[in-house]
Amino acid sequence: MANDVSFEAITRAAAILRGVAHITPVMKSRQLDEKSGASVFLKCEHLQRTGSFKFRGAYHAASLVLSSGRSRTVTTISSGNHGQGLALAAKLLGLSAHVIVPKPASALKQAAITSYGARLHLEETRSLAEATMRQMIEDGQATPIHAFNDPHVIAGQGTIMLELFKQVPALDIVLAPIGGGGLLSGLCLAGHHLNPSLQIYGCEPRGAADAIESLRLNYIVPMAAPQTMADGLWTSLGNRTLPILRQHLTEVFLVDEEEIVAAMRFVYERMKLVIEPSSAVALAPVLRTEPALIGKRVGVVITGGNVDLEALWKSLSPGAVPP
């Protein structure tokens, strides 16, 4: 199952996303280059539609549901960016979307999901959310689109690497955060097709270090009690993403909460950008002058910017205590 997302699938996804997804800009910062000793290129997916890269995979997968003719309704479980991405994708494609949101879920993200016209189902627990989803599928009401373990979602996320290669020649290394591994799977499959010697690193909070364990042990270590503000990374790997990442990743960098805060603060103060904690996880190794990066041309995927101002202030204010 690992290799059922081909490079051709990724280029087809890019064709489907053309004119729909933004070609997000790449930004540089002299101060970032100085701190890292590297030449760093930020791929700004927080400026993607809906404020995160998730729109790519969600739109691609939903468009294939539409063209297959098998359903006019899609569904997913997501308390965050995938839910928003799928909600907008469905709206653009003329599909209905049911987004099942397990608590806790921020009011801001719920509002964003409904603002795109999706139907929101708030559930007390993750297992209740899964029961609702199963019921919907069994009733033939809706086609599920998984946030990261769906091959079409992975292909959609892989289009980021196609763009990055066009925008930045001769990259040595690419960094991205690991949650469920859908983004990194797409990046790996596209990146190693284009340049087999590209080094791709996952970045993971030390307080949710399940992926590094899963990769070491070669089975999915469940994410029990995440201790990190990077709420986008509170998920385990999937059975589709684990083998792809085991084959392709160079290594995983673990990151402390203080480093996440420092990275968010850096881009806020110096680059005037708003990024969410999960994005900062991939920037932290750059800011701590990780030895493997020195002297290299390094792409960093900034995955999203959906952090409400109160949460940002609470995270970054002097004396803020990481969870």
Add this chain to the structure above:
Amino acid sequence: MANDVSFEAITRAAAILRGVAHITPVMKSRQLDEKSGASVFLKCEHLQRTGSFKFRGAYHAASLVLSSGRSRTVTTISSGNHGQGLALAAKLLGLSAHVIVPKPASALKQAAITSYGARLHLEETRSLAEATMRQMIEDGQATPIHAFNDPHVIAGQGTIMLELFKQVPALDIVLAPIGGGGLLSGLCLAGHHLNPSLQIYGCEPRGAADAIESLRLNYIVPMAAPQTMADGLWTSLGNRTLPILRQHLTEVFLVDEEEIVAAMRFVYERMKLVIEPSSAVALAPVLRTEPALIGKRVGVVITGGNVDLEALWKSLSPGAVPP
């Protein structure tokens, strides 16, 4: 005196700034286009070095002080972005800079000025600041570089329009905030040389509406007690900028404090960008669907992003009361 900044001076400034100032990106937002009924292009000078457009004029003027051989030290009165711009310019050129800062002045901005190696002189009042400046000039210690009434500063700011014309074809209208008028003077001189039918609008907070009055009465109405959070615009016009603006500006849009807050919130939430209140002043007419802009191609100069997080939170949090 009005016309002593030629288009050639602006193109020379562009040559001096090449490779030193950033060519700042232009950003678009579908939601902004929908709200405004226009096609809106944000010229992102908040991503300029030091976080504001002021670096352009300051560097250009300081480089001419250096090449004239008449001084190795520059000085200015500024509690804000011009002070930071001049501090970095001096550092890059190997000049000394004395930045005289009248209170009140934010700790963040003071720290930024000294971080670039400039000498900071904190003064209790504006008139004490001016006395310190006069003394420095009389002692032959330093060459003053005025924040907006200096022709080389105006020429430096005009380079923004040269870039914008290259980046965005067939603009109909350009909007920018009015403080002392240096930015708009440069934009007018460059813009009307390139396209005499370009419409250029100044944008001013209703709580600091001295420029609109000065333009109407044709003398400099002093800015007595500004009632606006847009602290970059707490200045009167200068004797050099008033006649340029009278000749070139189409009109001035006045903006309420609530509109400034709404514009900051919009770019924070939807575009993931941090802009300071003065920048939001030029965006507010777009967001209120100003009739003159409908159906047009509109450039908006986003002037700076130097707002500390606490101030941003205080401005945008629910229940925040404008001054």
